[in-house]
Amino acid sequence: SPTDTIGARPADSAITVPVALGARAYDIHIGPALLERAGTLVAPLLDRPVTAIVTDETVADLHLARLERALDEAGIATTAIVVPAGEASKSFATLETLCDRLLDAGIERRDRIVALGGGVIGDLTGFAAAILRRGVDFIQIPTTLLAQVDSSVGGKTGINSSRGKNLIGAFHQPVLVLADLDLLDTLPAREFRAGYAEVAKYGLLGDRAFFEWLETDRAALFAGDKAARRHAVEVSCRMKAEIVEEDEREAGRRALLNLGHTFGHALEAATGYGNRLIHGEAVALGTAQAFRYSQRLGLCPPGTAERVRDHLAAAGLPTTLGEVPGELPDAAALLEIMRQDKKASRGRLTLVLARDIGEAFTTADVDEQDLATFLDEEAT
Numbered sequence: 001s002p003t004d005t006i007g008a009r010p011a012d013s014a015i016t017v018p019v020a021l022g023a024r025a026y027d028i029h030i031g032p033a034l035l036e037r038a039g040t041l042v043a044p045l046l047d048r049p050v051t052a053i054v055t056d057e058t059v060a061d062l063h064l065a066r067l068e069r070a071l072d073e074a075g076i077a078t079t080a081i082v083v084p085a086g087e088a089s090k091s092f093a094t095l096e097t098l099c100d101r102l103l104d105a106g107i108e109r110r111d112r113i114v115a116l117g118g119g120v121i122g123d124l125t126g127f128a129a130a131i132l133r134r135g136v137d138f139i140q141i142p143t144t145l146l147a148q149v150d151s152s153v154g155g156k157t158g159i160n161s162s163r164g165k166n167l168i169g170a171f172h173q174p175v176l177v178l179a180d181l182d183l184l185d186t187l188p189a190r191e192f193r194a195g196y197a198e199v200a201k202y203g204l205l206g207d208r209a210f211f212e213w214l215e216t217d218r219a220a221l222f223a224g225d226k227a228a229r230r231h232a233v234e235v236s237c238r239m240k241a242e243i244v245e246e247d248e249r250e251a252g253r254r255a256l257l258n259l260g261h262t263f264g265h266a267l268e269a270a271t272g273y274g275n276r277l278i279h280g281e282a283v284a285l286g287t288a289q290a291f292r293y294s295q296r297l298g299l300c301p302p303g304t305a306e307r308v309r310d311h312l313a314a315a316g317l318p319t320t321l322g323e324v325p326g327e328l329p330d331a332a333a334l335l336e337i338m339r340q341d342k343k344a345s346r347g348r349l350t351l352v353l354a355r356d357i358g359e360a361f362t363t364a365d366v367d368e369q370d371l372a373t374f375l376d377e378e379a380t
C-alpha cells in the first residue's frame with residue numbers, strides 16, 4: 001500500500017522520479033533541503049559555472065538568497081532576474097524584458113537557466129528559454145504545490161495572449177526539476193489548497209488507491225507532515241511523467257490531465273482569472289462538476305460524485321457555483337466559453353468524464369443540449 005512505501009524510507013531523504021523522454025529525459029528530485037544542495041545538483045549540468053535565476057518578487061524575498069548561496073558555494077556565478085509576482089507576468093511585455101535581461105547577463109546558447117517560483121515563473125522562464133538564442137536549456141525549482149505536482153513537469157511553457165490564457169508557448173522540457181518540500185512551508189494556505197486540487201485530480205483520474213490514501217492522510221499533508229507531502233508529490237509526478245512519456249504533445253492520453261479543467265477554465269474566464277477564483281479552486285469546482293455530470297449520465301456508480309465533493313470540500317475547496325463570489329454568466333454563456341477552450345478540436349467540445357474514481361476518459365461525444373441543462377441546474 002502507499003503507506004508502506006512511506007515507512008520504508010527515512011523521512012528526510014530525497015527520492016527521484018525519472019521522466020523517460022529519450023534525448024529529453026530528466027530527473028525530478030523530491031525532498032527537503034534541496035535548495036541547499038542545489039549547487040551539487042546543478043553544477044554537473046552546466047557547460048560553464050554561470051547561470052541566471054529567474055524568480056518573482058515574493059519568492060525572491062523568501063528563498064532567493066539561499067539558492068544564490070548554494071550555487072555560489074559550488075563556484076557558480078549567478079545573475080538574479082526578479083519579475084513581479086502574479087499571472088500578469090505571463091505577458092509579451094515581461095517576456096521581452098526577461099529575454100533582454102538574460103542577454104545582458106551574458107547567457108549563451110549552451111548555458112542553462114534556473115526558474116525559481118510557481119507556475120507563472122516556470123511557464124514564463126521555460127518559454128524564454130525555448131526561444132532565447134533559438135533555445136537554451138532550463139532547470140525548474142518549483143516553489144508552489146501546484147508547480148511541484150503539475151506545471152514544472154511535462155514541458156508545457158508559455159504566456160498569455162490578450163485573446164486568452166496560455167495561447168502562446170512551446171513544448172520545452174526542463175533538464176532537471178528540484179521539488180524542495182521545505183519551500184511549501186511559506187506558501188499561503190489558499191495556494192496550498194489550490195495545488196491540492198491538482199493532487200486529488202491525479203487520484204481521481206487514474207489511481208483509486210492514491211485517492212483513498214488522500215482520504216485518510218489529507219490532514220497530515222495539510223499539517224505539514226514531510227513524508228506525506230513527499231508521497232503526494234511523488235505519486236503526482238510519477239503519474240504526470242507516465243502520461244507525458246506516452247503522449248508528450250497531447251495527441252491523446254495527456255488530455256486526461258484536463259479532468260475538471262474544461263468546466264474550470266470556463267469559470268476562470270468568467271471570473272477574469274483573478275482573485276475571485278484561482279486556478280486550483282476552479283479545477284476543484286470543475287472536477288466536482290465533471291463527476292456530477294458523469295453520474296447524471298449514468299457513467300459512474302451512485303454516490304461517487306458526493307464522495308468526490310465531500311473530499312474536496314473537506315480540503316476547503318469550492319465545489320459548487322454558489323461558493324464563487326459575485327455574479328456568474330448563465331449556462332449558455334459558460335457553454336460558449338467551454339466551446340472556445342483551446343482543447344476544443346474542429347469546434348467540438350471535449351470533456352474528461354469518469355466511470356468511477358480513478359477511471360477518467362476523454363470524450364468528444366457531448367450532447368450540448370444536455371450539458372446546457374446540467375449547467376442550468378448547477379446554477380440553482
Ligand code: NAD
Pocket residue numbers: 056057058059062085086087090117118119120121123143144146147150151152153154155156157166183184185186187188191279
Ligand atoms: P504562481 O506562480 O502565481 O504562484 C502563486 C503565488 O504564490 C504567487 O503570488 C507567488 O509569488 C507565490 N509563491 C510562490 N512560491 C511561494 C512560496 N514558496 N512561498 C510563498 N509564496 C509563494 O501560481 P501557481 O499556482 O504556482 O501557478 C499557476 C500558473 O501555472 C498559471 O499561469 C498556469 O497557467 C500555470 N500552469 C502551467 C502548467 C504547465 O503544464 N505548464 C500546468 C498548470 C498550471
Ligand code: MG
Pocket residue numbers: 150198261279283
Ligand atoms: Mg491545472
